[in-house]
Amino acid sequence: MLSRRGALLLAAGGLAQLSGRGARPIARPAAEPAGAGPSARPRIEALLSRRARALLTADRAGLLADVAPEAQGAQQSALARCRALPFAELSYRMTDFTQSRSVDRVTVLADLGYRLRGVDDHPALLGRTLEFVRRDGTWLLAGDEPTGAAALWDLGTVQAVHGSRSLVLGLAGSTELQMIAQIADQAVPAVREVWGDGWADRLLIETARSEEQFARLLNVSAADYQGIAAVTTAAAGAPHGTAADRILLNPDAFAGLSDLGRRVVTTHEATHVATRADTKPWTPLWLSEGVADYTGYRGRGRTARQIAPELAGDVTAGRLPTALPLNADFAAGSAGIAQAYELAWLACELIATRWSEQHLVALYRAVGAAEPAGPQGLDGLFRTQLGIGLDEFTRRWIDEVRRLPTLS
Template sequence: MLPAEGHRTALLAQDAPSAGVRARVEDLLADRARALLRADRAALLAGVAPAARPAQEQAAARVAAVPFSAVEYRISAVTEPGPDGRLVVTAGLAHRLRGADEHPAVLSRRLTFDRTPDGWLLSADEPDGSAALWDLGEVKVAWGKRSLVLGLDSAEELAGLAAVADRAVPAVSELWGEDWPGRLLVLTPATESQFARMLDVTAGSYQGIAAVTVAAGGEPAATPADRIMVNPEAFRGLSDLGRQVVVTHEATHVATRAATRSWTPLWLSEGVADYTGYRGAGRTARQIAPELARDIAAGRVPTALPTDADFAAGSPGIAQAYEQAWLACEMIARGFGPQRLVALYRAVGSMGDPARLESVLRAELGLDLPGFTKAWVAELVRQLRR
């Protein structure tokens, strides 16, 4: 259990500076954690070097509204002071957000301390990899009945997103049951480049992708802290239905986390998420799968289910991969019932060996993989050929 306030943490680096310096750094970070938890700006700035105070005042304003319920810096390494007299510390910022996190999520931070007449004082607290939302701008908060939205957009935009998230929760629970938290945490920066910084990827890597679900590292490792991260530029371009489908899709990933394993094929995990998102939307197959419909009309009929690589951001044909996956899961739900699709998904998650997929398909659907693929290709042609 993460304590409600930061506490002194043992330094791990064997070549760290003296015990007195280590203790001072631990104390400063414990004080900083308490200040973040309490949104106490004066306390947050008390351990800051004078030259860094203007920048840290801005940082304090950016993070002030974040509803932390627990904060702790976990130091992993400390360098010897360099010629400039500065000390560099690498630490994990373990934190929980009120009403959202059951377990702490951890962000890697790079902290710099200056030697001053008053001793060691903080001069920088920066991301070491993925940026936090509050590194990028002043965070605003919208509370939904079933969601918490943190973002850099207007209050109106965030409230609208919270309403979309609130509708997604019961839509997911109706199919997948109540055995998940039933509450969503949504993070939305203001630009696509900020979205890339939060994922620690190059700008443009996720161009056109409206949202992703990130399992933030923390503890216990088996229960990551899920965050739905919205790519604002792509999301703004969607219709109201499109926005609802995207958030319900991502909410499905949150709800199915416990049943999803490394061996779960992406055509199944992405397919069930899209199936859940479009369920009850009243859209035809051609409306849901326009790129695939064009391919089939042109005689380009798939002969195999999409591979995991087909779903990678930037992959050619990624739109068709999602559409193919949706239709595979829609075919199962229509032919065998939605609960058989759920049972198949959970059976795949518990099989323990990718080689057992064939036997799971036989047990749940009465089809081997070639038979399932043949039926799926026929369904593509039946529903999408003009």
């Protein structure tokens, strides 16, 4: 049970580009179906353009002008639910187009691209399934649903709280969102102290009302993420390495944390945001999760045994690791996932203590820049950055694990 940490989501060994994680097909040019008529597609594309403009400007009349009567209540509600979002840009791109046999109904798959003011450099993408009907020769929207991952506004009315270094979007009350913004505002300088200011220096946090809604935002099983307090996702559509990242909070798990736990988790996730440009598919998870926990616990006044209680229990029982954790050890629901995080933290704590914090940062960035070919390549980077090989470091780390029950 990952009760006090977040997790960096991975897909095929790399950073996940969420907002439709694993659920949307690869976008392909929309094909005009047989029997659709020469005017159907351009008219619907024009309707989508008007719809995007109406959502962007919160133009209720303009939005409803293109909506079928039976769908107007739902669309009016949808507009109200996203009114607080600071959209700077919004557009639809059609990816599939299917005409029914009656030729009076069309199903469209589209990417909804949106950029938030003061946060995004590139639009995030959401997959949508839209239904259109033809009435008296005019095409009207009959439905708009998520394809895969839901948008926050699909789940309820979004409120926005602007912190000094954060934007918090959520379905909870403003008092709770303000508390989250205060924690986020403190996490930013804590991360900057270690990783510098070469990142966005600002956080975007989203929180739903329940663990089930949290899972819908990720398009994952709620059971697999039970107890995980937060995840960091990269906005789909942004070039790899940009700072357009979202921290998604699991409200049930986050609420169960102590004040310290919330601060550690938020700083952990903020570290993933700050290090995204240096984090590559080949970066070992023990290193990326280890530096995030190291930064999260830095200066918190916690002892090693308090930070790694499960691992300390294993050592007392005579169970010692023989190698650094594998990527699979960090998968949601994996047995021993808590120990994997604790082992990773201890490895990075060892580097920062025996060498220096600057050495830890330099090693992390060197791994991201070098694309090491397996353990041999990583061994060379350890020798360059720390003066010892990977095997020797692993031996020293195991010695540190063995000493954990005695560490203060």
